[in-house]
Structures are given as C-alpha cells and as structure tokens.
Amino acid sequence: MMFLCVVEVLRAIMIFDNNSACLYTAIFGGYEKLNELEGEAKKSKIRKICFTDDNELTSETWEIRVVKPVFPLDSVRSQRMVKVNPHHFLSDFKSSLYIDNTVRLLVDPALLIEEFCSYGNITLPMHSYRESVYEEFFEVAQTGLDDSARVFEQLNHYQVICPESLHRKPYWAGMILRNHMESDVIEIMEEWYRQILRYSRRDQLSLVYSEMMTGNNIRKLVIDSHESSFHQWPITNSRDFSKRSWSSSLSGAMPIFEKIKTVKAAERDLEEKIRRLAKMGEEIADTYKPSMIPEGFDPELYLALNKDVAAAGADAVKHYLRHGWREGRRWH
Structure with missing residues (x-):
C-alpha cells in the first residue's frame, strides 16, 4: 500500500480534528472482552467509538456508546445492525473504519480512511482463504455457525435469483472502510442488512449478493485476512463460544443436518x-x-x-x- 505524503497526512489530521471520520467497533451479548487499542491506533487523534449493549462496559481507549439490542436473544444480529448501518448510528461523521473486536490495527486509522476513502466510497478486503461464496455457505453449515435449514434456503434462493454471486470470491468483513453517508453505500448496506435479517446472520454470505443486486461497486482490497502491514487477526480475548454459536433450542428447531x-x-x-x-x-x-x-x-x-x-x-x-x-x- 502506498502511504500518504506529508501534505496529505497534515490534511487528514485537519479533517479528523473536525470530526468528519471515526474508527468504530461493536460488541454485543457478552461474547468476549473488549480489546483495547494499542500503538499508533491508540495515539491517533481520530474518534474511536465502541457500540455495546453492556451498561457496565468501560474502556481506556474507546468511547463507549450503549445501544439497546434490537434482538435481546440474538446478539449477533443486534451487533450486525450497528456494524452494517453506520449511517444510522454515526450520521455526525462522513467516513468510518469499522473493525471487528478481534482485529488489531498497527497504524493510525486516520491514514487508512484517507488512503482508501479518497478513491472509493466503500472498500473491503477479499477473503484470503475462501475461493467462492458457495464454499463459504458450506463452511457455515458444516461448522454449525447458523441454522443449516436457513443457510440452505438462502443458498437455494441465491441460485435462482443471482447464481453468479455464489461463484465470486467472498469479502472478509472484519474491516470496512466507508464514506457511509453516501447514497450508494447506504443502498448496499440496507440491502445487506435486509439479507442478514431474512437469511443467515453470517454476513459474509450475503454481501456479494447485495452488491450485485444494488449495482453499486465495492472497492476490493487484496490482503491476507490474518495479517498485513496495517492489521493482525484474530486477537481474541476471553471468548465464550456458547454465547455466540447458533442455538437450536432458541430457534425451537433442530438443524436440518442433525x-x-x-x-x-x-x-x-x-x-x-x-x-x-x-x-x-x-x-x-x-x-x-x-x-x-x-x-x-x-x-x-x-x-x-x-x-x-x-x-x-x-x-x-x-x-x-x-x-x-x-x-x-x-x-x-
């Protein structure tokens, strides 16, 4: 990645002092502990916001914003609501960098936003170890990450409506760079969230479909999902998988595989x-x-x-x- 020259860095700092961009994450359901920012990310002058449903959560590096979960028994979709729809929660900013709680930034997020949001309204990394969305569907079903009946219903519907979306390489949604108040970004994000509500909560299954159905293009970033010059992943902190995994008892059904x-x-x-x-x-x-x-x-x-x-x-x-x-x- 080519980093900004000195003039561009100074311009970026001026912009971010005016609160036009932010870094944010979202952690719901007590699934894991919040990772504090380190190094250049911690020093950055940019606003750093963590959305959560935990009234007791505190942080030394994040500004905590408590949000009532839209689905009290579905922390994943409640988290997705904030992750996918920054235009609803961050309308006072023009641009944003979303990171999963398990992503560690190695550089100033202000530089990344300036670098990528200057050339496109939305940028996501490509999935570095999954060759197609179709492959991602079977991985989700086989590992029990969601209700397999719903997953295969979604797969069947996509095969009928937009089969090409299944053969494309999926995005890795651990990092999202957006000019999130732009109309084309909002259109993709709202379609994406509708798919997450209707079908699987595993958001990487529906993003390519949402991009193709809206006709708006996502800028593709080719990096290793696990490590690049500006990030590391995953950095986990006291995870409780029982709170995150799909539960057949809560849905009142047994997975079709079972x-x-x-x-x-x-x-x-x-x-x-x-x-x-x-x-x-x-x-x-x-x-x-x-x-x-x-x-x-x-x-x-x-x-x-x-x-x-x-x-x-x-x-x-x-x-x-x-x-x-x-x-x-x-x-x-």
Whole structure:
C-alpha cells in the first residue's frame, strides 16, 4: 500500500480534528472482552467509538456508546445492525473504519480512511482463504455457525435469483472502510442488512449478493485476512463460544443436518438389527436342519400342497431340504 505524503497526512489530521471520520467497533451479548487499542491506533487523534449493549462496559481507549439490542436473544444480529448501518448510528461523521473486536490495527486509522476513502466510497478486503461464496455457505453449515435449514434456503434462493454471486470470491468483513453517508453505500448496506435479517446472520454470505443486486461497486482490497502491514487477526480475548454459536433450542428447531443424521442413524440401526436377526435365524435353523427327507414324504403331494413351488418348476425334494422345512411348508 502506498502511504500518504506529508501534505496529505497534515490534511487528514485537519479533517479528523473536525470530526468528519471515526474508527468504530461493536460488541454485543457478552461474547468476549473488549480489546483495547494499542500503538499508533491508540495515539491517533481520530474518534474511536465502541457500540455495546453492556451498561457496565468501560474502556481506556474507546468511547463507549450503549445501544439497546434490537434482538435481546440474538446478539449477533443486534451487533450486525450497528456494524452494517453506520449511517444510522454515526450520521455526525462522513467516513468510518469499522473493525471487528478481534482485529488489531498497527497504524493510525486516520491514514487508512484517507488512503482508501479518497478513491472509493466503500472498500473491503477479499477473503484470503475462501475461493467462492458457495464454499463459504458450506463452511457455515458444516461448522454449525447458523441454522443449516436457513443457510440452505438462502443458498437455494441465491441460485435462482443471482447464481453468479455464489461463484465470486467472498469479502472478509472484519474491516470496512466507508464514506457511509453516501447514497450508494447506504443502498448496499440496507440491502445487506435486509439479507442478514431474512437469511443467515453470517454476513459474509450475503454481501456479494447485495452488491450485485444494488449495482453499486465495492472497492476490493487484496490482503491476507490474518495479517498485513496495517492489521493482525484474530486477537481474541476471553471468548465464550456458547454465547455466540447458533442455538437450536432458541430457534425451537433442530438443524436440518442433525435431523438427517438422526434419521439416517436410526435407519442404519434398524437395518443392522434386521441383519443380525436374520443371521441368528439362519444359524438356529441350520442347527436343526434335517439331514434327510422325512419318512413318508410324497413329492407330488408336496407340489400339490405348495402350488407356488410347483409353478416355479422346483424339484420337490431339493426345495423341501433347502427351504421348505424352514418355511414350515406342508408335506403331508
């Protein structure tokens, strides 16, 4: 990345002293502890805001703004409301850099905003280890990060409406640079949040679709999602995954994968029991298998009494010794 010259840096500082841009994050549901800013990010003159639903949260480096969660039992979508819609929560600023709580900035965020927001209204990094949105869908479903029934409903709908969105490389939404009060950005963000409300809460599944459906372009940043010259990720702090993972109990449903696995497991158990019983029956029957034809056995009478055997053209004696005695066939 080419950094700003001295004149541009001074201009950026003047702009940010006038509160036209900010750095922000959002942490809801007591999922993890807030990471404090360090180094150049901590020293920056830019406003640094953390949105939360925790009335007790304090910070040495973040300005805390408490927000009532829109969904008290869904902290993820409540967090997404702030993450995706800065035009509702930061209308006193023109530009912003959003970072997930697990992202550590290594440079002054003011420089990043000036660098990227000068050339495009919205910039996101590309996902560095997922090749397609389609692949991301299956990763979410297989790891149980959301209700698989909802995930596959979303996938099926996208396949019908905009299949191209599934074949594109997904964005990594841990960092978002935006001139968030611009109309094209607002249009993408509102469409994005509608998708998150209607379908999966995993926002990376729906951003490419939202971009394509609105016809507004996102500037693509190619970096390693885990580390670049200006960030590191993930930097976790006392995470409680039980508060973050999707819960079938709260939805009142069992994930479709679990239903399928349960049904198939029951079917396999039943089939195995039938096989064991059949084998047991054969073993018992073989123990008592007659070594010779019963005295007084009349082949013609046997065929007359067992018309299906006669119709099949079977030999009466051989049939009786192989099958008839076990099946309880009449012979006298």
